[in-house]
Amino acid sequence: MQTLADIGEDELIRRFVRGLKQDASVIAGPGDDCAVVQGNLEALVLKTDTVVEGVHFTEATPPRLIGRKAMARVISDFAAMAATPRHALITFIAPPHTPVKRALEVYAGLRSMAESFGVNIVGGETSRGSQLILTVSMTGTAPNHQWVSRNQARAGDDLYVTGRLGGSIRGKHLKFHPRMAEAHWLAQNLSVHAMMDISDGLAQDLPRMAAACGLGFEVDLSALPRTPGCTPQQAWGDGEDYELLLAISPKTQAKKLAAWKHAFPKLKLTRIGRLVEKQHAPLAPDGGWQHFRS
């Protein structure tokens, strides 16, 4: 079987970008020192994210799903800001003995996910390394500066999550659908004060949101919407759900919340607790995913 060592860098890149779809905003795509895209008057939104063999996927993961996941994770971050992803750069690191077919399938997973969200892949970088690593760097826009940060929530705000939590390792971590339409709907229809995606687990991500706002939180573990078969502890601690966590004004009208059910009848939106002044916050239960920690 052909390996990367057989075909080399230039030929690999040629095969990666063959037939790549790009829209009119791309002035110069792959092949130059940098990509050039059309600027505009909106705020630019930037994000990079990486998936590493042995951490975010295994040697046995189907390669298309590796690429899919790498792209979907970054798109999920744009959703979490209610921003729109537009242009991606791909860094592809792999051992020289990697079969070319495997590399192309990884890239096909990246491309297909990018295309379904209107993202142009405009360039990237390849290098050899001891394990397969994909980094996706994305730029996008926030029309009229309407984006949602994670640090503007207030004490008393209600905490909600989309979907169900826990047990992502059984497959959802490779096949989740970024909550893009949902995030934009929420930002437009409710008083969303803060939003983020749950990538490292509520146990890690909720304290991060609270800390960013200078607040504490109360969560009712028994109220967490659980993936069937999961315990409340798993819903709290498991990572990679890529659902949205949001803090909304407690004055939000019931009829606005009811409109969610009409817009997204198949996806739950569940109140799980609220943000409180720091000194009133109970000690948080343990769990969640931390890189580097043994």
Add this chain to the structure above:
Amino acid sequence: MQTLADIGEDELIRRFVRGLKQDASVIAGPGDDCAVVQGNLEALVLKTDTVVEGVHFTEATPPRLIGRKAMARVISDFAAMAATPRHALITFIAPPHTPVKRALEVYAGLRSMAESFGVNIVGGETSRGSQLILTVSMTGTAPNHQWVSRNQARAGDDLYVTGRLGGSIRGKHLKFHPRMAEAHWLAQNLSVHAMMDISDGLAQDLPRMAAACGLGFEVDLSALPRTPGCTPQQAWGDGEDYELLLAISPKTQAKKLAAWKHAFPKLKLTRIGRLVEKQHAPLAPDGGWQHFRS
């Protein structure tokens, strides 16, 4: 000694970004799902680049120089387009047993190089992995769409390089200064039809430029400006010089070339050959750096 496993991801990032300098174009920096920066009417320029332990540096490389190199390589790509780098995202991958001090020194190298070129670090990503890998993703601008590609040269254009080539492994690959001022001067003062930085060696990069233009090339190996102690073959084949390769109109006036000496008295600008129609091109000598190739 404290390792990344001791302090974990959140604390590592806190130490990375403490006191980070950012200018007024940064609306939201590190700490949210994405960074948000001020957009504008210029063309956006995007680039990502990566350095890998065992490929671009060794375990023995001083950590500040690793960070310096990772940032300088991307800035060099912006120079190669006569564009201006503005906002960087850093992906930091390292084994959990990495000393915190080493990680912070790597980041200090990134920061100091970024600051000297007016680049804002606005976010990034960390993960564990089996070797140290830094990826820098940069966005920047090309005022009035005045940027220089590598594919607009014409048959008959003269080929020039800045500086001296070869022997970069002896130290320059870690300490090179991106040719930013030089590139902008060249783009403004000469009829530069194509430009790129020489990262993989002339032997790789010149054929890439010629191919991008649909042309062949003639090079006089004995005319290559050599680092003292280097052979013409080394000047041709060694990678990582990060000098500029440019194709300029053969009608360029001698007095304009003479102005270079006045603007940059310490840096050579040397004619090394010319671009020709493909069928007239001699076979290229061998050499240069290819990722993946055994």
